[in-house]
Amino acid sequence: MNTxxxxxxxxxxxxxxxxxxxxxxxxxxAVTDVEKAKGRLPPGTEAVRFDFEDASTFAGAFAGVDRLFLMRPPHISDPKVIAPSIEAAKAAGVKQIIFLSLQGAESNSIVPHAKIEKLLLTCGVPYTFLRPSFFMQNLTGQHRDEIRQRGEIFVPAGRGRTSFIDARDIAAVAALALTEDGHENKAYTLTGSEALTYDEVAQILTEVTGRPVRYANPNLVRFVLQKRREGLAWGFVIVMAGIYLTAALGRADGLTDEVPRLLGRAPITVRQFVQDYRSVWLS
Ligand SMILES: NC(=O)c1ccc[n+]([C@@H]2O[C@H](COP(=O)([O-])OP(=O)(O)OC[C@H]3O[C@@H](n4cnc5c(N)ncnc54)[C@H](OP(=O)(O)O)[C@@H]3O)[C@@H](O)[C@H]2O)c1
Structure with a gap:
């Protein structure tokens, strides 16, 4: 078995x-704090300290590793911070790097994912790029409290459609690339099977949770001011605003059939996702 x-x-x-x-x-x-991570990993999982910003953690983490699942933590926007770990992986003999990128990264040179893809293309280690659309998990993560406490989704996405994907589907494709041959030097754009407006998402949340949820549809300025009041850093708010602007402009609605092609089953729908995580918004 691969490590x-x-x-x-x-x-x-x-x-x-x-x-x-x-x-x-x-x-x-690979976790930044082994003790803290214990309760968040399945029992018995081997955990090793790894920090993109601390090169002294690389050798121990990469020793004996065959394949690497690489993601960019959202707060690290400078690809130069990620680069040393890629070099260390190569030096340690890692045979393939599966990188969690972003839908459209191939035609958007501004996003950090595009720059990291470039590093991987030139480093000489076989790569697989996973380029997913918006995660459904944003609804249980960053939007959980506004849905739970105020019964609203507060994003400036206008009436644009978004092709959400469930992180479980991304992970299923990653697991293939991490365990099978044949995915080397390939890029997969991964989306769900439907592109929905946030009004439609709010309607599904209302129906499944039994509690009214509305789409607030704030403009960009209102959104930025609200997120700053909530204490989020400028950089993070600007990135979020940019992402939702893309949706508002109708550029986040692209669908692909990579998930059914690779997994041999349909992608998880937003309704299924909301059913599976219903309790998150009710607790
Ligand atoms: N959200 C979306 O809709 C979407 C769509 C497409 C692509 N993406 C991309 O997906 C990535 C985020 O993935 P995610 O949502 O799975 O992550 P996430 O839930 O935001 O979790 C962040 C992870 O980064 C780790 N981390 C933080 N600082 C670190 C450091 N200095 N060194 C090593 N690890 C560190 C954390 O590990 P510890 O707990 O150990 O600190 C944590 O596991 C981003 O690059 C984002 O742009 C997101």
Missing amino acids: VLVTGATGNVGSEVVLALAGKANIRA
Whole structure:
């Protein structure tokens, strides 16, 4: 069995990659704090300290690793911070790097994902790029409290449609690329099967939770001011605003059939996702 190092193992996608690899690989979870991560990993998972910003953690994490699941933590926007870990992975003999990128990264040179893809293209280690659309898990993560406490989704996406994907589907594809041959030097744009407006998402949340949820549809200025009042950093708010502006302009609605092609089943729908995580908004 391959030994796989999973970065972001406590995050939306990495945590699902760990679950999807169970029994298929020797899993090593890369975490910034081994003690803290214990309760967030499946019992018995090997955890190793790894910090993109601390090169002294690289050798121990990469020793004996065959394949790497690489993600960029959202607060690290400078690809130069990620570059040393890619070099260290190469030096340690890692044979393939599966990178969690972003839908459209190939035609958007501004986003950090595009720059990291470039680093991987030139580093000489076989790569697989996973380019997912918006995560459904944003609804249980960053939007959970506004849905739970105020019964609203507060994003400036206008009436644009978004092709959401469930992190579990991304992880299932990652698990294939991390355990099978044939995915080397390929890029997969991963989306769900439907592009929905936030009005439609709010309607699904209302129907499934039994509590009214509305789409607030704030303009960009209102959104930025509100997020700043909530204490979010400028950089993060600007990135969020940019992402939702893309949706408002109708550029986040692209669908692909990569998930059914690779997994042999339909992607998880937003309704299924909301049913599976219903209790998150009710607790
Ligand atoms: N949200 C979306 O809709 C969307 C769509 C497409 C692409 N993406 C991309 O997906 C990525 C985020 O993935 P995610 O949502 O799975 O992550 P996430 O849930 O935000 O979790 C962040 C992870 O980063 C790890 N981390 C933080 N600082 C670190 C450091 N200095 N060194 C090593 N690890 C560190 C954390 O690990 P510890 O707990 O160990 O600190 C945690 O597991 C971003 O690059 C984002 O742009 C997101």
